Amino acid sequence: MSGQLTITQLEKKANEVRQDIIRMLEAAGSGHSAGPLGLADIVTALYFNIMNIDPAKPDWAERDMFFLSNGHTVPVQYAVMAERGYFDVSELTTLRKFGSRLQGHPERTKLPGLENTSGPLGSGLSQAAGYAYTLQYIDDVKHRWVYVVTGDGELNEGNIWEAAMFAGKYKLSQLIVYIDRNNIQIDGSTDDVMPLEDLRGKWESFGWHVQEIDGHNVDSVIDAASMARAISNKPSIIIAHTIPGKGVDFMEYDYKWHGVPPNKEQAKEALKKLRTLDGKITSGDIE
Amino acid sequence: MHYSLNPDIYSESVKLEPIRAGFGRGLKAAGEANENIVALCADLTDSTQMSLFKAEFPNRFVEIGVAEQNLVTVASGMARAGKIPFTSSYAAFSPGRNWEQIRTTIALNDMPVKIIGSHAGISVGPDGATHQMLEDIALMRVLPNMIVLAPGDSIEAEKATKAIAENGKPSYMRLARDKTPIFSTEESPFEIGKAxxxxxxxxxxxxxxxxxxxxxxxxxxxxxxxxxxxxxxxxxxxxxxxxxxxxxxxxxxxxxxxxxxxxxxxxxxxxxxxxxxxxxxxxxxxxxxxxxxxxxxxxxxxxxxxxxxxxxxxxxxxxxxxxxxxxxxxx
CATH class of the missing domain: 3.40.50.920 (Rossmann fold)
Incomplete structure (x- = not known):
């Protein structure tokens, strides 16, 4: 039940997702900008190409699983889910508002299609590992996959490395993790706050298969998942190098956009940038 | 309702048994009754009495190592996959160390994970204050969705274990290390929520x-x-x-x-x-x-x-x- 868009269609969809994110955050008046924009290509590729899912049946027993570990980036998940048909796009602007199913951080019990509740960092990977363990060792189900997105700042958490040991020990080969390697966290660059390198070497030494990709190249995002599924005796890490705030030039690379939304003028400017692919096409071509 | 009290309770020869022993028997029985029961332990399998379950159902037992945060979050993921996970450690470590993970991924997430805090209270004895968990009741009873039990003896702990195995809710059960008097009998009633x-x-x-x-x-x-x-x-x-x-x-x-x-x-x-x-x-x-x-x-x-x-x-x-x-x- 994959969406199976072409690469060009996926790129266009990711751009629409970025516009959704800007509109959602502006309407909410709070929330995180940089991470969701940076993850748009990966999460779009997951929901529209990589994962076997059915938006009409969010609890379908044969589905692939998606665990968002860094819950603060959930605007990107909501936007992609709406674009994919889990719920109407018009609901997106209820983000963070009273009575909304789109809580500031994801709550499984509020919205069908969410697989976990996250926000406090470092626990989503363990939940996904528990699910993957169950598939591999208890239920003996080999055709389902468990996908995870974590942040890089999140890797400061001890809980992550407990999960890394656990998944490595049990060779959880149905567990596939994208690390959003955007090099920023709230207090500054990841190098300044708490250096993570040698990141590849760390995961390899814990028994994981590691790939490194350009997280904005949807072709690479899809190929990496395919390679990860082919690795039958290890869990997989995909270090996805991304640009925080990707697609909106005044947000890109700037850690100050980690935890704030655009105001009205900034949102207008951001949407213009996204619609025109940063001036490369005129608005007449796309409206 | 008449409560069936052990007639020997006032006698010096009253039978003593650690409450955790009842948990061990109850978990094995619950595992026999329901194949979705799984057990996870953080390197304390014998002393938390999970060893009976492990011996009977090795494929449904998961060794987590000394990693209590991972213990409960892996359990949350297994519950999402349809299992009923029992997690055990000493209460000082679980829920002592991993309270936030329990709050977010089990209680708020409303997952039927069972947190078994063994060796609670000062009767842990020689290990001293670090291991004598005294704050677990307070920590767990403030969590919405969470059921909190402290069975009184090993017979009741066995019944309580079987009850939380089937209650569909996040549940905490407090156990003690030391041998304590058995005041109930097999006939005594036990129901979650009853005094x-x-x-x-x-x-x-x-x-x-x-x-x-x-x-x-x-x-x-x-x-x-x-x-x-x-x-x-x-x-x-x-x-x-x-x-x-x-x-x-x-x-x-x-x-x-x-x-x-x-x-x-x-x-x-x-x-x-x-x-x-x-x-x-x-x-x-x-x-x-x-x-x-x-x-x-x-x-x-x-x-x-x-x-x-x-x-x-x-x-x-x-x-x-x-x-x-x-x-x-x-x-």
């Missing part, structure tokens, strides 16, 4: 949870010799409290003593104070740990020192009754 009158009386209500209920029974016997007729109510479910049974007893006696092997602040005594404060203000004395940690020593020695044994409770109750008038003021 039980073990001995009737009209001068004071003694409310006990966990192994302290046995000490209350001993105290009540001593009090009879002092012509004080105490009612003993066993409260194995701390959340949700059986308000009907507790308030009915308190209306009759007009004085309340609580007993627990935990901090009274926020603990079982805290829960009872909240209930009475809102619904039936009544003179209350809370026996337990009074804003301090434990220390190394033999369990019996510590129970005497901290005035948690039957004799100390009887003495304290008698003083309470002579100091405080009976008071009835329902709303």
């Amino acid at each position: 039980y009158v073990l001995k009737e009386g009209h001068d004071v209500t003694l409310l006990g949870t966990g192994a302290m209920t046995a000490q209350l029974l001993l105290a009540a016997e001593l009090l009879e010799e002092m012509n004080v007729h105490a009612e003993v109510v066993h409260v194995p479910t701390i959340k949700p409290l059986d308000e009907d049974v507790i308030l009915e007893s308190v209306r009759k006696t007009g004085r309340v003593i609580t007993a627990e092997e935990a901090q009274v602040a926020g603990g079982f005594g805290g829960a009872i104070a909240e209930l009475l404060g809102e619904k039936l203000p009544t003179p209350l004395h809370r026996i337990g740990m009074q804003d301090r940690y434990g220390e190394s020593g033999e369990p019996a020695e510590l129970m005497t020192y901290f005035k948690l044994d039957g004799a100390a409770i009887a003495e304290r109750t008698q003083r309470f009754i002579s100091d405080v008038p009976r008071y009835h003021q329902g709303f």
Whole structure:
């Protein structure tokens, strides 16, 4: 039940997702900008190409699983889910508002299609590992996959490395993790706050298969998942190098956009940038 | 309802057994009854008594290593996959170390994970204050969705284990290391959310949870010799409290003593104070740990020192009754 868009269609969809994110955050008046924009290509590729899912049946027993570990980036998940048909796009602007199913951080019990509740960092990977363990060792189900997105700042958490040991020990080969390697966290660059390198070497030494990709190249995002599924005796890490705030030039690379939304003028400017692919096409071509 | 009390409870030859032993038997039985039961342990499989389950169902047992945060979050993921995970460690570590993970991924996430906190209370003994978990009741009973149990003896722990295996809710069960008197029988009732009158009386209500209920029974016997007729109510479910049974007893006696092997602040005594404060203000004395940690020593020695044994409770109750008038003021 994959969406199976072409690469060009996926790129266009990711751009629409970025516009959704800007509109959602502006309407909410709070929330995180940089991470969701940076993850748009990966999460779009997951929901529209990589994962076997059915938006009409969010609890379908044969589905692939998606665990968002860094819950603060959930605007990107909501936007992609709406674009994919889990719920109407018009609901997106209820983000963070009273009575909304789109809580500031994801709550499984509020919205069908969410697989976990996250926000406090470092626990989503363990939940996904528990699910993957169950598939591999208890239920003996080999055709389902468990996908995870974590942040890089999140890797400061001890809980992550407990999960890394656990998944490595049990060779959880149905567990596939994208690390959003955007090099920023709230207090500054990841190098300044708490250096993570040698990141590849760390995961390899814990028994994981590691790939490194350009997280904005949807072709690479899809190929990496395919390679990860082919690795039958290890869990997989995909270090996805991304640009925080990707697609909106005044947000890109700037850690100050980690935890704030655009105001009205900034949102207008951001949407213009996204619609025109940063001036490369005129608005007449796309409206 | 008549409670089937072990007739040997007042005898020196009463059978003693660690409460955790009942958990071990209950988990094995629950595993036989339901193949979705799985068990996860953080490197304490024998001492938390998960070894019986592990021997019977090796494929449904998961060794997590000394990683309590991972213990409960992996369990949350297994519950998402349709399993009923039991997690065990010492209470000082789970829920002591991993409380936020329990809050977010189990309680808020409403996953039927069972958190078994073994070796709770000062009766852990020689290991000392670091391992004598006293704050677990307070930590767990403030969590919405969470059921909190402290069974009174090994027979009741077996029943409680089977009950939480099938209740579909996040649940915490507090267990003790030391051998404690068995006051119930196989015939005694156990239901989540119910409290039980073990001995009737009209001068004071003694409310006990966990192994302290046995000490209350001993105290009540001593009090009879002092012509004080105490009612003993066993409260194995701390959340949700059986308000009907507790308030009915308190209306009759007009004085309340609580007993627990935990901090009274926020603990079982805290829960009872909240209930009475809102619904039936009544003179209350809370026996337990009074804003301090434990220390190394033999369990019996510590129970005497901290005035948690039957004799100390009887003495304290008698003083309470002579100091405080009976008071009835329902709303």
